[in-house]
Amino acid sequence: MKTRRTLKGHGNKVLCMDWCKDKRRIVSSSQDGKVIVWDSFTTNKEHAVTMPCTWVMACAYAPSGCAIACGGLDNKCSVYPLTFDKNENMAAKKKSVAMHTNYLSACSFTNSDMQILTASGDGTCALWDVESGQLLQSFHGHGADVLCLDLAPSETGNTFVSGGCDKKAMVWDMRSGQCVQAFETHESDINSVRYYPSGDAFASGSDDATCRLYDLRADREVAIYSKESIIFGASSVDFSLSGRLLFAGYNDYTINVWDVLKGSRVSILFGHENRVSTLRVSPDGTAFCSGSWDHTLRVWA
Amino acid sequence: MSGSSSVAAMKKVVQQLRLEAGLNRVKVSQAAADLKQFCLQNVQHDPLLTGVSSSTNPFRPQKVCSFL
Numbered sequence: 001m002k003t004r005r006t007l008k009g010h011g012n013k014v015l016c017m018d019w020c021k022d023k024r025r026i027v028s029s030s031q032d033g034k035v036i037v038w039d040s041f042t043t044n045k046e047h048a049v050t051m052p053c054t055w056v057m058a059c060a061y062a063p064s065g066c067a068i069a070c071g072g073l074d075n076k077c078s079v080y081p082l083t084f085d086k087n088e089n090m091a092a093k094k095k096s097v098a099m100h101t102n103y104l105s106a107c108s109f110t111n112s113d114m115q116i117l118t119a120s121g122d123g124t125c126a127l128w129d130v131e132s133g134q135l136l137q138s139f140h141g142h143g144a145d146v147l148c149l150d151l152a153p154s155e156t157g158n159t160f161v162s163g164g165c166d167k168k169a170m171v172w173d174m175r176s177g178q179c180v181q182a183f184e185t186h187e188s189d190i191n192s193v194r195y196y197p198s199g200d201a202f203a204s205g206s207d208d209a210t211c212r213l214y215d216l217r218a219d220r221e222v223a224i225y226s227k228e229s230i231i232f233g234a235s236s237v238d239f240s241l242s243g244r245l246l247f248a249g250y251n252d253y254t255i256n257v258w259d260v261l262k263g264s265r266v267s268i269l270f271g272h273e274n275r276v277s278t279l280r281v282s283p284d285g286t287a288f289c290s291g292s293w294d295h296t297l298r299v300w301a
Numbered sequence: 302m303s304g305s306s307s308v309a310a311m312k313k314v315v316q317q318l319r320l321e322a323g324l325n326r327v328k329v330s331q332a333a334a335d336l337k338q339f340c341l342q343n344v345q346h347d348p349l350l351t352g353v354s355s356s357t358n359p360f361r362p363q364k365v366c367s368f369l
């Protein structure tokens with residue numbers, strides 16, 4: 001596995017990225033306030049938007065591929081429809097959907113373009129209707145900033161998991177707003193959570209330099225991925241398509257590849273020149289993309 | 302009054318704990334076996350694990366460029 005494409009163009013730290021369902025487009029956001037849509041095959045930039053705030057910590061691609069959502073220090077999540085018409089200014093069509101009382105740390109469209117789930121530094125998560133901007137459900141329970149969230153794969157129903165600075169990972173029922181399960185075994189902030197492809201488990205990456213696997217049906221932690229030599233926090237995690245491999249980006253500039261079932265490290269990938277801040281496997285599993293504080297994104301295959 | 306509000310907060314915590322305690326739990330041996338089974342069933346479909354030939358993987362560099 002090595003870097004197959006390097007996406008250069010951001011003027012500052014890349015904070016977040018997401019794949020489009022077409023398996024080729026990528027949206028990424030940066031500290032400089034820019035949100036860029038790339039074609040990962042050609043490395044061309046297709047769209048670029050400048051947000052009114054810096055530190056755009058969250059961005060997401062709509063399932064239809066026709067819009068993107070992003071937000072950060074502006075405490076909001078805004079949706080931009082993507083248009084190829086050169087006469088249209090993307091920023092003019094911006095729609096403010098979510099309003100929190102602190103920074104937006106993560107956002108994700110649900111199964112349709114119509115609803116967005118957000119996580120915020122104000123300690124809550126919320127579900128919004130995109131068209132009206134109305135708050136549909138809010139999720140209270142974290143004792144500190146919520147840093148990440150992930151929706152359960154569609155077959156397994158309406159739940160999502162969130163992780164926060166209170167070291168807890170909480171699983172929520174989207175309809176009732178109720179927390180159904182909580183896990184507190186990490187020793188520091190949880191930076192990233194991601195569901196196992198079957199939906200029965202999820203992995204988390206934390207500042208305590210470990211990644212852990214929690215099984216939802218057994219209601220407990222079932223594996224820890226750590227090494228004495230790894231002392232820097234894991235900022236983002238994602239599974240390969242079968243769930244056999246766990247890719248984790250760390251603050252020591254590396255990406256560690258873990259064998260999920262054996263608990264051992266399979267490989268360590270070098271290339272980034274600063275912290276790896278975000279990492280996602282492509283929808284068809286042929287590659288994964290990592291974004292870093294070194295201003296670049298790399299596609300690995 | 303801080304007394305009554307902390308009682309209310311504690312009641313919420315207890316209610317949540319009762320909810321969580323009432324969950325049906327599967328034994329780890331079973332849950333782990335299921336995770337393993339899912340994984341092994343899908344291994345062939347995992348391109349990052351099995352590797353994809355250069356001709357079909359869009360990210361691998363193509364050696365031949367043909368002009369039409």
